[in-house]
Amino acid sequence: MSKHNLTSVDHFGSKQLIKRCAACFWPYRWRVAFAFLSALVVSACNPAIAHLVKPTMNEIFIARDADALIIVPLQFLAVILTKCLARFGQVYVMNIVGYQVLHNLRQQLFSKIIYLPMRFFEESRVGMLMSRVLGDVNAIRQSVPNMIMIIRSICECGMLLGYVIYLNPFLALKTLVVLPLGLLCILYFSKKLRKVGRKLQVQAADINSVTQESLSGVKVVKAFNTEETEKSKFAKESYGVVHLSKKQVLASELSSRTMEFIGGISISFALWYGGSQVVAGNIDAGSFFSFVTALFMLYEPIKKINDANKNVQQALASAERVFGLLDSTEIACEKGGDAAFEPPLGSIEFDHVTFSYPTAGEEAVSDFHLSVAQGEQIALVGPSGSGKTTLVNLIPRFYDVCRGDIRINGRSLPEYDLGSLRRNIGMVSQDAVLFNATIRENICYGMDDVDEAQLVDAAKAAFAHDFISELPEGYETMCGERGVKLSGGQKQRITIARALLKDPALLILDEATSALDTQAERIVQKALDNLMENRTSIVIAHRLSTVLNADKIVVMQKGRIVGMGNHEALLESCDLYNTLHSLQFCQSLSEEDARAMSAGE
Known part of the structure; x- marks a missing residue:
């Protein structure tokens, strides 16, 4: 098998x-x-x-x-x-x-x-x-x-x-x-x-x-x-x-x-x-x-x-x-270490990390080296296929690195108990996954003994309480399969409320607003600002306007870092970042440029 x-x-x-x-x-x-x-x-x-x-x-x-x-x-x-x-x-x-x-x-x-x-x-x-x-x-x-x-x-x-x-x-x-x-x-x-x-x-x-x-x-x-x-x-x-x-x-x-x-x-x-x-x-x-x-x-x-x-x-x-x-010994369950992860999160170190998918010919992440300090907001930008999502999926050990190491608080990820590691990582992605349960159950997912005040505070911080209260059954409203009964912005705010209630030491945002319209994006972005406040965050950005104030912007291409710094410095030193900025804020894209970018040039 x-x-x-x-x-x-x-x-x-x-x-x-x-x-x-x-x-x-x-x-x-x-x-x-x-x-x-x-x-x-x-x-x-x-x-x-x-x-x-x-x-x-x-x-x-x-x-x-x-x-x-x-x-x-x-x-x-x-x-x-x-x-x-x-x-x-x-x-x-x-x-x-x-x-x-x-x-x-x-x-x-x-x-x-x-x-x-x-x-x-x-x-x-x-x-x-x-x-x-x-x-x-x-x-x-x-x-x-x-x-x-x-x-x-x-x-x-x-x-x-x-x-x-x-x-x-x-x-x-x-x-x-x-x-x-x-x-x-x-x-x-x-x-x-x-x-x-x-x-x-x-x-x-x-x-x-x-x-x-x-x-x-x-x-x-x-x-x-x-x-x-x-x-x-x-x-x-x-x-x-x-x-x-x-x-x-x-x-x-x-x-x-x-x-x-x-x-x-x-x-x-x-x-x-x-x-x-x-x-x-x-x-x-x-x-x-x-x-x-x-x-x-x-x-x-x-x-x-x-x-x-x-x-x-x-x-x-x-x-x-x-x-x-x-009974298969080849198809094995995930295994973690014995060390329990205890907040606060002091640092994350990516030590020359390399990862590739078994069916892919090229490395998805190649010799990635980065240090993240407590409370820092790190933005990952780059064209599609540059390895941003793959990189953040290595942190909760959805995949294990092929070479190199990732350390949190000086300890290698495999040494941590998987449950305690993942409980302290909050993830909000563009695909807001909700279960066919009530809004209350979706916000409280994975958490026990959540009182009403905590639930409402999390919903208010995520700008979700008002629209939930207007629903006929309020927090007891069924979301439907994959949240089909709610709009994209509503689903995203519920997932943000879930992350707020979880209160993770590390927050990972994977293009959380890319699928929303302008009005919904602004509301969700405000909710995300509340979520990231005083919290170590790694943000994958589709729109550069959402990460201009990040402590450090990391530009990736073909799994490698090709630029790092703040917005102003990157505009001067990184051609790819400058190109991405120009595409979003200044000029239209020619067919020639589109073909070159699609080829990763």
């Missing part, structure tokens, strides 16, 4: 997967044991029912025994009652255990995924992850219950087989000679079903991804009038599911019908040969009908083995995908 994505999956042996699935049910072993004992009781009931056919025929219908007319129906009722209670115990208990295992596995899987590094999410599709957490785990839930069904059916077969041999060994031997063909059929189609099931799970993940991407970007789809294109993409993935499902149904039905035909051969022979023995007077009618009843019952659990095996194969295909992620 790739170190950072789920495009492939390791294949495991059936024995290994069954042991891994069984381990999930081990905490509930006593309930599973109860279900297993109940299954054994159910298995014993069918031979008992077949046995009661003999006295029914011989004593009630032939001998016309009045006592048997009372005793045999009562015995039959007792057997049926026992079977019903045992079957209920088996099915109910195993389903309850199955849902508990489902819950535990989903928790384990989500817990691992949520702690994986950012690089993993950039290289994995959300729809595929959802398929693992929802679909694959649900299939595993059925693994042990179906295995118990297989064991119960095997026991049932064994008991019925023993009974027919007890009734007439010679007839049983002749009748059951085709039974090994049925077992070979099950083994052959198991491999087919496992292979198709594995492909079907992958295809289901793909259609989830396409659906999620199309619906999440529905505004772009409509803006570019690409509904037909998206429809075609979905149809292609949907056809893939249908195509594989057809193969699965074909293998399943061929398996079932082959088993049924083999059973038909056996029963037809029993009726012909056994019937001739009854006519000849070698077997009594009661024994013959009891034998045929047991034979009919014998092929029912064989079909159940076949059906349960289909479910087990699907569960094992899903288990490969789930445990391939859970």
Whole structure:
């Protein structure tokens, strides 16, 4: 499996997967044991029912025994009652255990995924992850219950087989000679079903991804009038599911019908040969009908083995995908050090930092060296793709540096506990992320025991309190998915209120006003000024007008520092800064200049 994505999956042996699935049910072993004992009781009931056919025929219908007319129906009722209670115990208990295992596995899987590094999410599709957490785990839930069904059916077969041999060994031997063909059929189609099931799970993940991407970007789809294109993409993935499902149904039905035909051969022979023995007077009618009843019952659990095996194969295909992620040593969760970060923030040192993305040929940040003192406001400017956002993402360790080091208060970042480090860093970006929760819950996100006064003060400082108060439900207003019910400026002010409430030692602003109109930008900029007051800040600026008063402006190009100083000094000493300033404040851009800048010249 790739170190950072789920495009492939390791294949495991059936024995290994069954042991891994069984381990999930081990905490509930006593309930599973109860279900297993109940299954054994159910298995014993069918031979008992077949046995009661003999006295029914011989004593009630032939001998016309009045006592048997009372005793045999009562015995039959007792057997049926026992079977019903045992079957209920088996099915109910195993389903309850199955849902508990489902819950535990989903928790384990989500817990691992949520702690994986950012690089993993950039290289994995959300729809595929959802398929693992929802679909694959649900299939595993059925693994042990179906295995118990297989064991119960095997026991049932064994008991019925023993009974027919007890009734007439010679007839049983002749009748059951085709039974090994049925077992070979099950083994052959198991491999087919496992292979198709594995492909079907992958295809289901793909259609989830396409659906999620199309619906999440529905505004772009409509803006570019690409509904037909998206429809075609979905149809292609949907056809893939249908195509594989057809193969699965074909293998399943061929398996079932082959088993049924083999059973038909056996029963037809029993009726012909056994019937001739009854006519000849070698077997009594009661024994013959009891034998045929047991034979009919014998092929029912064989079909159940076949059906349960289909479910087990699907569960094992899903288990490969789930445990391939859970147990992978390559896909590792983020790890921090043992040192707790304690404010105040004295200094940040970028010591010749270099970083590159695995799939990129060039370095995103190259030999970056900078010192930031407490309370300083540092502005990062430069053309798109110059490494500004990548650089600030290294501070909360969304990525780890390839070479060099970043130190806060003299201590290297990997030495800090990740939780304490990130709790003391506030980030506000141009993409204001809100959850489908109330405004109160979004502002207080990640913080406990926030009182009303603190909440309102943070909202007022972010210039959000007034518009929130005008909403019908105030702070209890639902934001909608990704804050869809609010305007861009409103969403940004809520994220600023969230950062104010967090009161971080270090503030990182990543083009926080670039997506806003002039009026909204001015309001948000005022809120940002309140947020940055007396706080160490690193600001990525799209508009130079917002960082003219920064303590230090760092000009970046192709991941390197090409200029550093205040506004006036840079206008004199840095050609790139001068160009950026001219573009924004003085002159229009020619086509020649645009091509040169796009090439990074």
